[in-house]
Amino acid sequence: MSARKLPSHRSPHTLPEGFDLLEATHSLMVVCTDLEGRFTYANRAYLEYMGLPEPPLGSSALEQVAAEDLPRVLEAIRKVLAQPGQALWVELSKPLEGAWNRSRWEFVAICDPQGHPVGVQCAGYDISKEYRQARFLEASTHLLSLGLKGVLSAEALLQQALDAALAVVPAAQAGSATLRQPDGKFRFVAARGYDLTALREAYLSPQELLWRSRHIQARVFSQADLERFDAALDPERQALLWGPGRTGSIQAMLAIPVVVEGQPRAYLYLDHFDRAEAFDPLDLHHAEGLAHHVAWLLFGGELRKKAYLSRYADFQTGLPNTRSLREALEKLPPGPRALLALQCRSLERIQRLEGEAVWATVVRELGHSLQRRLRPTDRLAFKEGTFWLLLEGVQKAEEVYAVLGRLKGEVRVELEARWPQLDFSPRVGVVLAEPNQSPPELLQAAKVALEQSHHPDSISVFNPTLAARTREGDSLRQALSQALRRRRAESPPDGFALHYQPIKTLTDQRLHHFEALLRWTVPELGPIPPGKFLPLAEEEGWMPELGDWVVKVAAQQSARWGIPVAVNLSGSQLEPDLLHRVSVYLERYRLSPQQLIFEVTEQVILEESSLELLQSLVAGGHPLHLDDFGSGLSSLERLTRLPLAAVKLDRGFVANLGLTPHRETPEARLLRALRGLGSSLGVDLIVEGIETPEQLEFLLAEGFALGQGFLLGRPAIYSEAEVQQLRGGSDRA
Incomplete structure (x- = not known):
């Protein structure tokens, strides 16, 4: 039976002679059948999608429909033939080796000049990627909802993550998961399609052959890779991985690291037993997406703590930094307080002569010594060689002098015996807070006062004379704020x-x-x-x-x-x-x-x-x-x-x-x-x-x-x- 040509509405001045739009397209699939369901036309896009070398003219198009989809296809054909001119959409799978091949098709009746149905036209397009993306979103959302409840252990979470990975990677036929232990070895904590009890006796080490790359992205390993890895193992682990681990049957393994701060902390393994090229780039993308979720759920507390310290602690000493002080000031109600900036030249000398490590230790101990002598309402911060002390309830300079005298005497007794090179005789800048003074202004005023304190044990209190010197900075700050705000x-x-x-x-x-x-x-x-x-x-x-x-x-x-x-x-x-x-x-x-x-x-x-x-x-x-x-x-x-x-x-x-x-x-x-x-x-x-x-x-x-x-x-x-x-x-x- 010859292929039926669809009516052409081509304009001679827009399309060249002999140009077939349906044959030229690579995305829209078009199929026509007679009333018995036999092929009368199939364009190139359909043939490529189905893996057919040429149009199967005269054969039954229904043979190309998956068994589970056949009832819906027959119902769609019945409806469009009963109501010519009405289109009906149907979502179908493709009965081929690849999993999750999905497409959407529009069915419409082909009529003769008298309006009688003589066949069916089907136009469709591939939605496999969209379908897989929807499955990924569904599985990852479920995994996140479980993890955020905070009731799962690390092993239980990896078991859930493995199930999610198997749900979003269609080629995966089995899988397992390992978790890094305190001894640095990776041990199996989850398995699907394997004997987990047996696998728990095995371990994997980052120093062994398969892991030498220390890969931090998803990778596919071949049968040859796995054989080369297992050959380097001791006989006991070889037996475990080739027996319960079925290594000899795996044709492709997708290994997905769960990475925290550049280091793998766990692995998910997805295995395929039939083809070496089973996994595609979308599989790797979705698997890595799940691994990012797992990293956050497993180690989020650790990461959040480090992020907090990175934001609010001095990186060398671990003491609170000025950002923490500034944000604390922003939350305090107006009231009497004093801010002190202290610098100690002997610390600079220790840093220069004895190095960063000794300097950081001395600064840290000095900070802790000061903190122990402050009231719960007071605060300490450190940044770039300067200590900052916030003293609540202080209204007069004389009160500041008394606090400083006590602190210096007690700290010297505690620390100078341990570090004779430390001479805690700081130069100090003081500002007594004014009503409506912003935290940046308070910090700047203390800094200006410190700049006027030139000698050890000297104290400079911020006053209107010093304030005049900050006007230029205030003007620049305002101009800079306006420039950025108007941008x-x-x-x-x-x-x-x-x-x-x-x-x-x-x-x-x-x-x-x-x-x-x-x-x-x-x-x-x-x-x-x-x-x-x-x-x-x-x-x-x-x-x-x-x-x-x-x-x-x-x-x-x-x-x-x-x-x-x-x-x-x-x-x-x-x-x-x-x-x-x-x-x-x-x-x-x-x-x-x-x-x-x-x-x-x-x-x-x-x-x-x-x-x-x-x-x-x-x-x-x-x-x-x-x-x-x-x-x-x-x-x-x-x-x-x-x-x-x-x-x-x-x-x-x-x-x-x-x-x-x-x-x-x-x-x-x-x-x-x-x-x-x-x-x-x-x-x-x-x-x-x-x-x-x-x-x-x-x-x-x-x-x-x-x-x-x-x-x-x-x-x-x-x-x-x-x-x-x-x-x-x-x-x-």
Whole structure:
């Protein structure tokens, strides 16, 4: 029987002669049958979906319908033939090897010119992915609802997670789950299709062959992989895995790690016994989604505690930080109180001479000693070498003096015997709270008072004279707040712009990349130095918003020029959603990760909580540079832990050389040693602050390759032509 052609409504000027729309489509499936259900037409999309080499003309179309769907198909045909012109939708499965193949079909009668039915037309499309997604949402929601009730043990939760995984991965025919134990070994705690009692006698170790990759994403292992793994095991575990574990029958194993802080803490295993290519990318995606839920349900308390400490505790000492103090102040009702800022020079000396570990221990013990002597209503915080004490109910400076005298005497007795190098004679700044004084204003006032206290055991109390010195900061804070508040979604904040300073190869003056530098101009105040407005933005919590705008614009400009651009990241920007926002900008501007460089300061890399996120940025392909090395608390240990692409030497190194450097000065020898260090670590060195030809010649002679400074180019807004000129080299900007 020949295929029946459907009526054509083609317009000669829109479709070429011989063009068959139904044959051209790859998404809409079309089938026609006669009244006996025999094929009269089937388009290419249907043949590909069903795996048929050619139209089965004359054969029964009902043979291609799954047995469980046949009654509904026959009922649909009966109805459309009884009422020509009426369409009816039916959802069907596909009777093939793959599970969960679903499609939706519209049935309608084909009529002759007199309106009598002569056949049936069926038009359909594949909804398999949508169906599987719905199953995933259903199973994951059920798993979350069970876990959030908080009544399941870790083993019980993994059993539920295994059931959920088997429910959302159609190719899985059996499965098991392991949980890392205190000894570091993974032991079986759940199984479906296996003898769990027997499997509990086996264990898996991260050091063994299958686990050497320490994979933290879902992976499919083949029969050969499993055989190679089992061959390295002791005979007892081989017998368990090949007997109750049925390893010899598994053709494909989907292994899904439950990852917490970059380390697997549990595994789900889904097994298929028939085909090596049983699992598809959607299976891996759904399985990883379930694993994320399990990680949060199993280890959420641990993660929340670490997140709390990361937010409210000093990363080196564990003492409460100023964020915790500021938020506590925001919750307190108005009333008399005093805020004290204390700095102890002997702590700075301990840090410099005895190292970070000893310094952190002394600071921690000093903080605990102070806390024990405060009242329950008082509070302590520590940040960047400064202790903060909030004393409730204090109205006069004399009361503060009395408290300080008692604290200093008792702390000295307790601690100076243990650490003779500690001389607890702090310089102190004090502010007595005024009505309607905001927490940031209170902290700033104590800081201003501390700056006026220059000697050990000296106390400076904030007063109107000191207040005059804070007016500029208040004006900037207000202007910055207004600029950010008036900002619209895609527009820059008022007065802000990015300037770009070139980093060049020193030998030929060619442009290597740009550094994006944030500039701010206030109409009433003029250009504001970054050193003034950036700390304000950080202090007020505005830096993530401002920094996000900088990253977006830098990515856009890098894509436009085809030149890598470096962006500075502050500590407050290093939140988990940074990775997502960066990926959005890369996709939006079609930019490769290598084109967007991130710079961080020494202070940022000293924060333990930032290391994992920085490592994730590098893993995503972004070069990471350490900015202003040598200007702060340099940590050579951090240089080895972070995968840095380059280290930028602070401008102070070149400034100390003088305008006409000499090779044998201590400053020159120090730079030479740093070049050797960079070479040993395998990182590029970028020398900042190059201002004279003599400095450039010295650096070239010493073998430095990259540099930045006014001699090579000032920060500016560059045109396309100027960028191309910089690319060419030789001419200095």
